[in-house]
Every structure is written in structure tokens, then in C-alpha cells.
Amino acid sequence: MSKDDEWPEIHGVPDVPGWSHPHQPPAQHCYLGEGSKPEQLAYQEAFAKLKNWFRANSLSVLAYGTGCGSIELRPLATSRFDYERFGFSTQGTPRQANLLILSGYLSIKTLKRVIRVYEQMPSPKWVVGLGSCTINGGMYWDSYATMKQLDLYVPVDMQIAGCMPRPEALLEGFAALMTKIKAGKANGYIDYTRRLDWYRENQKKVIKDWDLPEYNW
Amino acid sequence: MTMKAFVEELSARFEVLWTHAQRDDLFQFGVPAVQAVPLLSYLKAHTPFIQLTHYTVVDWIEDGEFQMTYLLTDPVGRRALMICARIDRETAEADSLYKLWPQAVTYEHEMNEMFGIHFPGSPRMGLDFCLEKWTNTPPMRRDFDTVAFVKEMIPERPGREFITTRDYIGQKVGEKRLLHDD
Numbered sequence: 001m002s003k004d005d006e007w008p009e010i011h012g013v014p015d016v017p018g019w020s021h022p023h024q025p026p027a028q029h030c031y032l033g034e035g036s037k038p039e040q041l042a043y044q045e046a047f048a049k050l051k052n053w054f055r056a057n058s059l060s061v062l063a064y065g066t067g068c069g070s071i072e073l074r075p076l077a078t079s080r081f082d083y084e085r086f087g088f089s090t091q092g093t094p095r096q097a098n099l100l101i102l103s104g105y106l107s108i109k110t111l112k113r114v115i116r117v118y119e120q121m122p123s124p125k126w127v128v129g130l131g132s133c134t135i136n137g138g139m140y141w142d143s144y145a146t147m148k149q150l151d152l153y154v155p156v157d158m159q160i161a162g163c164m165p166r167p168e169a170l171l172e173g174f175a176a177l178m179t180k181i182k183a184g185k186a187n188g189y190i191d192y193t194r195r196l197d198w199y200r201e202n203q204k205k206v207i208k209d210w211d212l213p214e215y216n217w
Numbered sequence: 218m219t220m221k222a223f224v225e226e227l228s229a230r231f232e233v234l235w236t237h238a239q240r241d242d243l244f245q246f247g248v249p250a251v252q253a254v255p256l257l258s259y260l261k262a263h264t265p266f267i268q269l270t271h272y273t274v275v276d277w278i279e280d281g282e283f284q285m286t287y288l289l290t291d292p293v294g295r296r297a298l299m300i301c302a303r304i305d306r307e308t309a310e311a312d313s314l315y316k317l318w319p320q321a322v323t324y325e326h327e328m329n330e331m332f333g334i335h336f337p338g339s340p341r342m343g344l345d346f347c348l349e350k351w352t353n354t355p356p357m358r359r360d361f362d363t364v365a366f367v368k369e370m371i372p373e374r375p376g377r378e379f380i381t382t383r384d385y386i387g388q389k390v391g392e393k394r395l396l397h398d399d
Contacts, residue, residue, distance in 0.1 A: 108371075109349050136374045144356050144363050145348065149374045206371060209350035 048184065055098075055124060056181040057087040059174075062097035062121070064114060067104020069130040069164040076167040083174065094120040099177075100154075104164065105133035107145045111153055112207050118154050118192075119216035125189045126157040128177060131164045138163055152202040155188030220244040220296065223264075231256050245299040250285070253302040254312040257287060261317055265291040266298050272314065272324040274332050278359045281306045283334060287314075304334075313339040331357040 061083075063073050076083050077090060091097040094117045106114060118127065129150045132138035137148030150156055157180065160173035180186040192199060196215075204210050218226075224236055224246055234247040248256055260266045271288035282303040289298045304311050313336040314321035326341040328334045330348060333355035345351075354361040 109347070112349075136377050141377075142364055142367050144361075144366050144370075146371075148371055152372060202372070208352070 049182075052182050052184050056178040059088050059099045059126075059178075060091045060097045061088050061099045061101055062091050062094055062117070063101045063103065064117060065103050066106045066110050066114070067131070067133060069103035069133075072130070072164055072167055072170060073101065073103060076170050081167040081171060083171065086171075086174065086178070088174070094118075095122065097121055098125045100125065100127045101130065102127065102134055102150065102154075103130040105131075105138060105140045105146045106150065108147060108206050109145070111147055111203070112212070114154065115203060116212060116216045123189045126177065126181065126186050127154055127188060128158045128160065128173065129156045130160050130170065130173075131162060133163075135159050135161060147206060153199065153206075155192045155199075157186040157188045220298075224298075227256070230259065239299075242296045243299065244297075245301065247301045247303070250302040250304045250311065253285065253287070253300065254314065254317070256300065257289070257314065258317055260289055260298070265294055266296075268292055269314070269318040269321060270297065272321055274311075274328050274334060276306075276332065276357070276359045277303070278306070283309060283311075283332065285311050309334045311336055313337065315339050331355055333358065 061077075063070060063077075065073070075081050077088075088099075094100075098121060100114075100118055100121060102114060118125070127150075129135065133140055133146070134150040134156070137143075137146070140146040141148065147153065151159075158173055158177040160169055162169055165173070177186065220241075221236070221238060221244070224233060224244060227233065231252050232249055234249065236244070236246040238244050266289040268290040269287065270290045271286070273286050275284040275286060277284055280303075283306055285302045285304060287300045287302075289300065291297070302311075309332070311334055313325060315325065315336075315338070322340055325334075325336045325339045326344065326346050329336065329339075329342055330346040330351070335342060348356070353366065356363070
């Protein structure tokens with residue numbers, strides 16, 4: 001079985017028992033009062049899978065070159081490794097992107113800008129952290145000016161280890177991210193909205209001059 | 218004229234505390250802090266040493282002093298003069314060079330943030346340079362405890378082990394080989 005066979009083919013609205021009209025859901029699937037949970041329809045699940053498949057194959061990258069790891073994004077984006085083969089495109093602004101690549105260490109000063117950029121991106125959105133620095137501080141372990149664990153401040157969907165990771169490693173990491181998105185498990189952006197207070201608390205602990213709004217729409 | 222003779226000629230005008238010939242084309246000498254700026258303006262006006270190549274400060278915490286270091290270059294003769302002047306560590310105040318070399322403002326701005334040295338009259342004193350709203354001891358001073366600051370302020374991911382390069386290579390190739398190399 002090839003990989004494409006894992007995803008069901010959708011030809012119009014599937015037959016659901018109890019349906020009277022193709023555009024009207026049956027009564028038992030509607031909201032029935034407090035405490036009730038609407039049943040997940042088969043076509044909803046299939047449609048979610050289809051949406052995830054589309055999303056995984058059209059990622060718009062905003063590469064935030066915070067550190068030395070960004071030097072590996074140039075060969076990745078250009079003719080040698082060429083990530084456009086996999087549906088990646090490069091965007092210039094956070095409003096048009098849905099994948100934020102944070103390449104390398106982040107100083108506390110940069111972290112503030114990263115939070116602003118991340119919150120401006122439209123959902124669904126994902127974050128990839130490149131290099132050891134975003135995982136555990138890397139070589140900037142005892143630096144007074146850099147953070148040591150990125151996922152305390154923004155939700156990170158994929159970490160690519162290495163100091164710094166080569167374009168081949170990045171391609172593998174992005175392929176893993178695409179698989180995760182297709183499986184519906186890359187839900188960092190939902191986690192960020194649900195636990196915003198927790199993230200805000202961590203962010204305010206290190207950013208002393210907090211002057212951002214409640215949320216950077 | 219050799220560099221040594223040049224500095225001896227200077228000592229008729231200024232008080233030269235010590236001299237040291239580091240290389241043929243690099244000569245160091247110390248002057249009192251009050252004479253540093255008059256000396257530099259004299260050098261710029263009347264000698265070939267017209268270019269401010271480097272401008273920095275060294276923390277001599279044991280002596281309770283900061284050493285201001287000015288490196289002047291003669292671009293034609295390819296020689297350099299290093300002038301050192303000690304200032305008190307408590308007051309940490311030095312004369313500004315921004316009227317002699319406008320680019321000195323950036324150096325002074327950085328020294329003000331990283332070492333907490335005040336340059337009266339320099340335009341950007343007290344403004345942020347690299348850090349934002351830093352309230353602790355200036356981070357490049359030697360009495361700033363970086364490790365304690367980091368442990369207190371910046372959370373870390375547990376589980377990271379510290380291993381020295383020597384131990385790591387020792388594990389990889391065996392202690393025998395390492396001792397043999399010594």
C-alpha cells in the first residue's frame with residue numbers, strides 16, 4: 001500500500017445513516033443541551049483528514065533568522081536542495097505565513113519580537129525550532145542574554161537537533177512535520193490559545209520590559 | 218623617528234607613566250586619566266596618528282580601577298599607539314571623545330551599558346544599546362555573577378549533563394591514548 005492510499009478518497013458527501021437531506025444533518029448529531037457531545041460524523045473526520053493533507057502540502061514559511069542556523073536555510077530554499085519541491089513557499093510577512101522557522105539561539109530581546117510575530121500569524125500555524133539552542137540552550141548555556149528552552153514561550157511542533165543542522169536534516173525534519181500535520185497531531189497553535197496564561201507567565205518572567213498588548217492580533 | 222623616541226618627545230608635554238614596546242609597529246604607554254583627552258587631541262592635530270582604531274575598557278577589579286584603552290593608528294606609516302589611562306572603579310567616569318571622533322559615541326554608548334561607565338556630555342548615556350531595560354549590575358563587569366543570574370532568571374530544560382571535552386575524548390578513545398599524547 002502506498003502512502004497516498006492512507007487517505008480516503010472523497011467524492012461528494014458520503015452516505016450517512018439517518019440522513020434525510022444531503023445538506024441537513026440528522027437530529028441526533030445536533031446540539032441537544034448542556035453536557036451533550038455532538039457525534040463526530042464520518043464525513044467530518046474524512047474532511048478533517050483532507051484539510052490536514054492540503055495544509056501539510058502547502059506550507060508558507062516565515063524564516064526568522066535569529067541565529068547562525070539561518071545560514072542553512074539559504075541552500076535549502078534555493079536550487080541545491082530546493083524545498084519548493086515539497087510545497088514550501090517563502091513569505092515575507094507573518095500575516096501570510098503559517099510556518100515559523102526559528103533558526104538558532106534567541107536572545108531575550110529577539111524573543112519579544114518572535115512572540116509578536118507568532119501571534120500575528122493566522123491559524124493554523126506551526127513552529128519549527130532549529131538547532132540545539134532552541135532545545136536546551138546549546139552553546140549559549142550560561143549566557144545572560146539568551147533563552148534556553150523555546151517551548152516555554154511559543155509552542156514548538158518540531159525540533160531539529162544539531163549545531164547547526166544541515167539542509168538534509170532540515171528536509172527530514174520538515175518531512176516529519178508534514179507527517180505530523182497530516183495525522184492531525186501538530187496542534188501547538190491550539191495549545192497556545194488554550195494555555196495562553198501559562199505561556200504569558202513564562203514570557204513575562206524573562207522579558208522584563210513587557211509592553212506588548214494582551215494579544216498581538 | 219622610532220616609536221620610542223616619539224614617545225620620549227611626547228613625555229616633554231605629557232606625563233608618561235610607563236612604556237612598553239609590544240612590537241616594532243605597536244607601542245604602549247600609560248598616562249593619567251586627566252591627560253588622556255588632551256594627549257589624544259594633540260596626537261590627532263599634530264602627528265600622523267589620526268585614526269581611532271579601537272576604544273575599549275578593561276576591568277581591573279583587583280586594583281579597583283578601570284583601564285581605558287585607546288588605539289590610534291598612523292594609516293600612512295602603518296604604526297599604532299596604544300594609550301592606557303586608569304580611572305577609579307567606584308566613580309567610573311571618563312572623559313568623552315565624541316568631539317574628536319564622532320564615531321566614539323557608539324563605543325561610549327556600549328561601554329556605558331556593558332560596564333556602567335559614565336561619559337559626561339556624550340549624547341547617548343543611559344539609553345539602551347543591546348540590552349533592554351537592564352537593571353542588574355552591568356554584565357561585562359567582573360563582579361557580575363553570570364551563572365547565578367542565569368540560574369535565577371532563565372529557566373532551563375532538566376536533564377542536560379555537563380561533560381568536558383577531555384573526558385568525552387577520553388571515553389571515546391580511551392585514557393591510554395590520551396596519556397600517551399601528553
